[in-house]
Amino acid sequence: MPTNQRFLAAAAAACPALDRTIRLPVHEVALERDPSAFQGWSATPVGPADALARRPLAGGHVIVLDFGEHLVGRVSLDLAVISGVHDAPVRLRLIFAELPAEAAEPFDPLTAKPGWLSTAWQQDEVITCDDLPASFALPRRYAFRYLRIEVIEPRGAFTIALAGCRCVQEGVDVADIVTDPTLPGDLAAIDAVARRTLRNCMHTVFEDGPKRDRRLWIGDLRLQALANAVTFRRFDLVKRSLYLLAAFAREDGALSGCCYERPTPRDGSLWLLDYNLLFVATLRDYLADSGDTATARDLYPVARRQVEIGLALLRLDLFLPESGKGWWLFVDWKAGLDHHVAEHGMLVYALRQLGELTAALGDGVAAANDRRTADRLVAAARAAWFDPASGLLRTAAGQVSYANQAWAVLSGIVDADEGARGLRTVALHPDAVRPAGPYLWHHVVHAQLLCGMDREALALLRGYWGGMVRAGATTFLEVYDPADQRLTPYGFVHANSACHAWSCTPAWFLRRWRARLL
Amino acid sequence: MPTNQRFLAAAAAACPALDRTIRLPVHEVALERDPSAFQGWSATPVGPADALARRPLAGGHVIVLDFGEHLVGRVSLDLAVISGVHDAPVRLRLIFAELPAEAAEPFDPLTAKPGWLSTAWQQDEVITCDDLPASFALPRRYAFRYLRIEVIEPRGAFTIALAGCRCVQEGVDVADIVTDPTLPGDLAAIDAVARRTLRNCMHTVFEDGPKRDRRLWIGDLRLQALANAVTFRRFDLVKRSLYLLAAFAREDGALSGCCYERPTPRDGSLWLLDYNLLFVATLRDYLADSGDTATARDLYPVARRQVEIGLALLRLDLFLPESGKGWWLFVDWKAGLDHHVAEHGMLVYALRQLGELTAALGDGVAAANDRRTADRLVAAARAAWFDPASGLLRTAAGQVSYANQAWAVLSGIVDADEGARGLRTVALHPDAVRPAGPYLWHHVVHAQLLCGMDREALALLRGYWGGMVRAGATTFLEVYDPADQRLTPYGFVHANSACHAWSCTPAWFLRRWRARLL
Structure with a gap:
């Protein structure tokens, strides 16, 4: 490499x-x-x-x-x-x-x-x-x-x-976590736990969890960077993390989904298609939040390359990568989840983010081209998977899931009304595959807010993340299911991390979306 | 204290x-x-x-x-x-x-x-x-x-x-142990192992064993100092060890049988009557070997006090301290050993060493008085325990042991002929209590040499210490019984120390007594 x-x-x-x-x-x-x-x-x-x-x-x-x-x-x-x-x-x-x-x-x-x-x-x-x-x-x-x-x-x-x-x-920051007095008590508690979660993962990179894996992962970084921009604002750490990941692209330009920094930086040799696509949004947000055009310009080819790799895998405008064929598909670690709709959504999402980044860097022609490609993929997805009556997207195998619905909203495959209808339908659907953990629940809340489902989003924050606070958490868990407190993807519940980056986004929701939530 | x-x-x-x-x-x-x-x-x-x-x-x-x-x-x-x-x-x-x-x-x-x-x-x-x-x-x-x-x-x-x-x-010394080419092969091997044993116990004090207890004990020091004087000649370490022990005398002047040096020096609060008596011989030898009169004079009252404490326990000129009454009696750790004759012998031995030390420091009157006291105790011991026909000393309970015989020789309770007869008799005696380990075997070899039993002494060196060498030892063990390789006084054989100070004296025998042994 x-x-x-x-x-x-x-x-x-x-x-x-x-x-x-x-x-x-x-x-x-x-x-x-x-x-x-x-x-x-x-x-x-x-x-x-x-x-x-x-x-x-x-x-x-x-x-x-x-x-x-x-x-x-x-x-x-x-x-x-x-x-x-x-x-x-x-x-x-x-x-x-x-x-x-x-x-x-x-x-x-x-x-x-x-x-x-x-x-x-x-x-x-x-x-x-x-x-x-x-x-x-x-x-x-x-x-x-x-x-x-x-x-x-x-x-x-x-x-x-x-x-x-x-x-x-x-x-990077070891100051006391002070509760925000302008928030209602339970939300202030959720916010404080979220910021402590983020703080405890901020070292010389954004770690996914300070107990395990202590490692920089693109998917976690994406969510940490969101919360960081409205709290600690340590853009140096975002910059370092982006550069570290970019340093270890393999020969075809694909990033490793994670990298290590100790004792010397090295790549993780884990090829996560959907994590790589999120590099684009992270760089776009970094530019918007920090104003650091030089870095954005420097890393722009890396971001574009991740999208190109995704596009090269399209078949008839559908993104149907298969797990195990050189790629790891994540979305969520729920067993049995059919990833196709969500992965397709993430490619569209990345295209849109790339278009915004490209436009911000001054290349209007390329940006317009990215938008056109995204629109083409939206049309293909709607034709293949979308049921306008229910608002649901079904995979080829017929699977209905929160993952499908959330990424359809985030990518604009569905509009706000369709998205809200789909998210409400999936919540009542007996066979819908539910999220396994906070990472996908974050994307669900985000999708709800994009669809104007402000009350539902607040209820989810209070119910899911608030449930961890009521259970005594001072940082948010990697794995949390109120119905199964010993759920683990690792065969051993104490291998779970109890302070995990991807759970920290209530601090972002309660700031970026404050006017809508309060 | x-x-x-x-x-x-x-x-x-x-x-x-x-x-x-x-x-x-x-x-x-x-x-x-x-x-x-x-x-x-x-x-x-x-x-x-x-x-x-x-x-x-x-x-x-x-x-x-x-x-x-x-x-x-x-x-x-x-x-x-x-x-x-x-x-x-x-x-x-x-x-x-x-x-x-x-x-x-x-x-x-x-x-x-x-x-x-x-x-x-x-x-x-x-x-x-x-x-x-x-x-x-x-x-x-x-x-x-x-x-x-x-x-x-x-x-x-x-x-x-x-x-x-x-x-x-x-x-204190980490140089390679070089075999003495002037010794026959098997004795050269025994000597090298003995010197390595001593070397590996020489740190900032003479430790009993570098694995366990890592501690300065008077009984071990006594034997280490003998071997040190004819090998490494690190009299600074003897001096330091003597002063450390003397620093922690309790109010009546009795030494603790051991002391600790880390993290700061402190006493061991273990009152071993026989070890304290051996402080006298160690100081006497130190003066003779190093010529450091100032230290000998400084510590002389400490040495004399150990003997006075012993003399104060005499009853009708017999030294019959009881174990558990504020004192620990050691001699050897053999279970069932009746200590009385050996302890009496050690008091007489200490009196004689004290007399020599006193004379060397110029107080002829006190020295003569010590000799007279020793002679009186010898007479009492012979009357109470000695059987001239067999050369054996029997305790009041009738016990016959190597300990009795060795200390009777070392203290002069018996003369060389009587001693040789007794040592030969005890070796054949079916009920004689045999030594449990190297510490008492050392005193047996020493007694043999004092009685002119040069061949037997050499055979014991070759048989006992040589047995450890043949078993693969590169240092001499704390506990060794050819008939029971898993013997332990601690209930767990791996708690035994495999490099133990009190086993190092073949290096002394093969030098100090070389002319008699070779």
């Missing part, structure tokens, strides 16, 4: 410095089985965290600290001997957990392989301290709210205490 | 700088069950260690590196991706092992509690590396020859390789 060194250098030049601040645990909590609590576990404060400095601990004792909110940072523990003679090393097992259930349901990575992701994503450590008192700095960066500490040793001659514990929070 | 700050300062002033050198693994080895191998496990070279740089490793793979000899130091691993896309952290389980069986029989410290010592002494680590290539520096100092590496993750998308691995060996 020929890495574009000039793009890489531009990404390096835009790399932000990280801020740091110290966060202390607030409470000791008791984790208890509670069918009414999220994932079946409640975390109840049982005392102030600093009281632990005087509590003797020995083998078998377990304490759980609550830092009060989801944080990303580096942790150190101060350990002291509190009684007896310290005659041997101390060994502790630590579990950093985003959610109570993750701390309450430990597993042994040495013997168990739950799910199919790497168990090394789990944030557990066994540490051995030879000489106390000691300040032990853990080696990794953790994403967590809870820290479970299990004492393995000492079991005998002496007891220890947790004299101190601190997290050096790190990120 | 009133710490003597002046002594502490003197100990600090004598603290040596540590030397460091890089040691690389030599072989990859296969660990295999082998009834003929020590503890049932053989380690057979299967290839050069550096070939691992090209071997793909993934979940479930286990490799064992052999560094060729027992080392003490800090280890780092260089990890690299060798194929596939590195999309998740890497997790390895490492076990640093002194012996093949320790590497071949892993246990899970999180669920198992074998034996009664802290499981945190076991040198295992689970490490998680987020970004490869990486050089991962392990946090602790390890004592080991073998490093077992088990790959937990990756299990899927990529493979890794061990691109490098090194141990930064550390100690």
Whole structure:
């Protein structure tokens, strides 16, 4: 893969410095089985965290600290001997957990392989301290709210205490999340959690999730950039992220859906057709929000190339790429989802965004051509899939889904009235494939707003994202289904990320669409 | 406890700088069950260690590196991706092992509690590396020859390789152990292993064992100082060790049998009557070997106080301290050993050493008085326990033991002829309590030499310490019984230390007594 060194250098030049601040645990909590609590576990404060400095601990004792909110940072523990003679090393097992259930349901990575992701994503450590008192700095960066500490040793001659514990929070912005007083209480809470979600994913790139994969993905970036533009406005980070992705285009110009930055930047070698198409909208928005024409002009050929690759796959003006043929089709990770209508919608959407970008950069002829191509694809889609009576789009296999409806609206395959009718019909359709998670729910809310369904959009924000807040979330989850709190695409619920970029867009909706929502 | 700050300062002033050198693994080895191998496990070279740089490793793979000899130091691993896309952290389980069986029989410290010592002494680590290539520096100092590496993750998308691995060996002396060409081959091997044992215990104090307890004990120091005087001659380390121990005398002047030095020096609060008595001989030897009269004079009152404490416990001139009454009596850790005769012998021995020390410091009157007291205790012991016909000393309970015989010789309770007769009788006595380990076997060899039993002493060196060499040891063990290779005083054989100070004295015997042995 020929890495574009000039793009890489531009990404390096835009790399932000990280801020740091110290966060202390607030409470000791008791984790208890509670069918009414999220994932079946409640975390109840049982005392102030600093009281632990005087509590003797020995083998078998377990304490759980609550830092009060989801944080990303580096942790150190101060350990002291509190009684007896310290005659041997101390060994502790630590579990950093985003959610109570993750701390309450430990597993042994040495013997168990739950799910199919790497168990090394789990944030557990066994540490051995030879000489106390000691300040032990853990080696990794953790994403967590809870820290479970299990004492393995000492079991005998002496007891220890947790004299101190601190997290050096790190990120592009580590300021406190202050609630917006102009929003109604429940929406202010949703907004704060959304901004914390975004904040905790903003490091030297926009990460998808600070626990997992800690990686720059185009689809997540697209949504993060939306929310960033109306909150933190760190366009340096958007610029860096765009350049990093662009640096690793393969020989035909296709981007990798993700890339890595450590220890040195490298491509992810994952070819996501729909993510690549979203690069176009991200660059268009970046130009509009930042005014950075030079970057937009520099990366414009990359954006156009993603659309060209899509167009080359058309058959009779229908975009019917097949999964597994060199491409990964995402849309949503719902099993059984038929991607065709949504993928076609995304290609049209990308064409329209490309047209706007092209026009903004001054090439009116090319822009008009993009619009014409988009219109042609709209006509083909309507002829193939659209039922004007119901407003529904059915795939060739007859599947009805939120994905079809949302992308038909976003791309303009249907107009606002058709879109509203379709979205209302799909909501009542018994066989409609529902979204699996926040990423597609975002596009549904966006589509609702484009169709004037302001009340429904607000209800969805309050119902879906508000449901996570009511369940105790301080950041929004990668995976959330109110009907199945242990839903996971990974075969292991604790492999899910509890702070995930693609869930952060309520901060965008509540600002960009504020007049319509309030 | 009133710490003597002046002594502490003197100990600090004598603290040596540590030397460091890089040691690389030599072989990859296969660990295999082998009834003929020590503890049932053989380690057979299967290839050069550096070939691992090209071997793909993934979940479930286990490799064992052999560094060729027992080392003490800090280890780092260089990890690299060798194929596939590195999309998740890497997790390895490492076990640093002194012996093949320790590497071949892993246990899970999180669920198992074998034996009664802290499981945190076991040198295992689970490490998680987020970004490869990486050089991962392990946090602790390890004592080991073998490093077992088990790959937990990756299990899927990529493979890794061990691109490098090194141990930064550390100690007061880290030079290669060169075999003495003037000794016969088997004795040269025993001598080299003895010197390596001592070398690997020489850090900022004489440690008992670099794996466990890593602590300064008077009984071990006594034997290390003997060997040191004829090998490394690092009298600064003896001086520091003596001052550290003296700094923590309790209010009645009794020393603690051990002390700790990290993170700051502190006493061990273990009151070993017989170890304290050996402080006297250690100081006497230090003066004789180093010529440092100032230190000897400074610490002389401390030495005398240990003897006075012993004398205060006499009843009708017999020294019959009882274990558990504020004192720990050691002699040897053999279960069921009746300590009385040996403890009495050690008090007499200390009196004689004190007399010599006193004379050397110029107080002839006090020295003569010490000798008279010793002679009085010898008479009492002979009257109470000695059977001239057999040469045996029997405790009040009638017990016959190597401990009784050795200490009767060392203290002069019996003369050389009586001693030789007793030592020969005890060797054939069916009920005699035999030594449990190298510490008492040392005193037996020493007693044999004092009785002119040169051939028997040489045979014991060749049989006992030579047995460890023939079993593959590169350092001498804390616990060794040819008849029971899994003997342990700790309920768990892998809690034993395989490099232990008190086993290092063949280096002393083969030099100080060379003319008699060769």
